[in-house]
Every structure is written in structure tokens, then in C-alpha cells.
Amino acid sequence: MSGTGTTGIGSASRAEYCVVACAEAWRGAGEVLASPMGTVPAIGARLARLTFSPELLLTDGEALLMSDTPAVGVRPGSVEGWLPYRQHLTLTATGRRHVMMGASQIDRHGNQNISCIGDWARPTRQLLGVRGAPVNTLNNPTSYWVPKHSSRVFVEHVDMVSGVGYDRAAVAGPSATRYHRIPEVVSNLGVFDFETPDRTMRLRSLHPGVSVQQVTEATGFTLAVPGEVPFTREPTEDELRLIREVIDPRGLREREVPA
Secondary structure (H helix, E strand, C coil), X not given: CCCCCCCCCCCCCHHHHHHHHHHHCCCXXXXXXXXXXXXXXXXXXXXXXXXXXXXXXXXXXXXXXXXXXXXXXXCCCCEEEECCHHHHHHHHHCCCEEEEEECCEECCCCCEECCEECCCCCCCEECCCCCCHHHHHHHCCEEEEECCCCCCCECCCCCCCCECCHHHHHHHCHXXXXXXXXXXXXXXXXXXXXXXXXCCCEEEEECCCCCHXXXXXXXXXXXXXXXXXXXXXXXXXXXXXXXXXXXXXXXXXXXXXXX
């Protein structure tokens, strides 16, 4: 890719491309609650709010709505509201929230697992548990962030369904599909969506320096791959300044996605 828009501040790192890709999930979202889970998504949500999605609502990670946009790990200097757990659940149930969750496993249809590895009756690894994943996926847009793309995460079939994918939502019927939407999956290799006729995962863009072969070899199922795969869009000079100087001056993004 060319160096458009970054003259004078240096080229973007892989982590910074991931931040921009996560931020794009909230483009045009309007006044909804952004719930990023993970360092890079948290930076991305703040970047979106400071640039193209100023109406986004962000919390301090507990129960306060922030009116300013502090650096990651810094408490807000100004608070605009209180969001206790019951009100958070109301936002979720009414679709006024876009969460970006993690995934210990995710399959071609977007089913996600954060509960256990192995047979449910006798798992080899116990993880977080299902948590709020079913309600998230059936009631509000749910995207995913995977910092280390591998065939252990991108699997043919998840060991347990926590977040509901397109195939299971379709089987459950209109009550499940009405608000079900998985806008995108971002990994350290690229961006993926489900904009295919059968709602299976498609490679939407590659981060610079990554090949289609690298992605397919690190994926445990057959991806839909267009004939021409674009690169993930490059951060602008202003976005890089915000990421490096305002949102993440400690460089936490580079720990989650090493160069």
C-alpha cells in the first residue's frame, strides 16, 4: 500500500491497522453503547468516537458513562451519566449496543465459544463461561476481535456455542434472526464478514504484509475469498496522532499485537 496520509508521523504498525479496523465497526453507529472487550477494540472505540462516530456512548468499564474520551486505562475527567447493570441489560435487549467480544473459537457461520474446550460434559479446558453471549448476539450487533489468528480459534465447529451464529439463528426462526447481526470479525491478519449468500465467513480485507495464503493456512475451515482482496484501510495522519499521543500513549496496542 502507498503511504497516503501518514507523511511526517511514520508508517502504521500492524496493531494500528487492527485499531482502525476495529474502529470501523462503529462507523455510522449513532448514539449506541460501544462495548469493546480487549485493548485494541477499546482503542478502536475511542478512535471512532474522536473521529467519525462522535455520538458513541462509552463507559469507564464499570457503571459510568464518560463524557470525555480519556486514554486507555485512565479514569474519565468528566462523567455524563450512570449506567448500572440493569440499565445496561435494557440497552442490550433493545439493540442499542454494539459489542466487540473475544472468541476462543469461532466457526464459518459465526458461532462463538468462550465457555470450554473439548466435550461439554468433560472439557479439557474451562474458560469464561457462556456469560451474556447469547443475549448479545440475538439482540444487538456483535463483532469479534481475535488477536492471534490460528486454526485453533477459527475452527470447523466450535466445541460449545456461546455466541449464536447465522446458521443456528436461522434454525431458531424469526425471533432469533430479527436483530441478529455479526458485522465483522477482526484478527491480527485481516478483517472478515458474513456477506455471502449462505452467510458463511468471507475474507474482506488483508492487513498489509499478510497474504491470502497465510490467512487460509491459519483458518480451520474454507473461507470465502473474493477474486480481489483489498488491504485494510490505512490510518490517516490524524488517526495515528490520536492513537499514539491521546488514546494509547503507553503503546499497549503493541503488546496485544506485536510487530
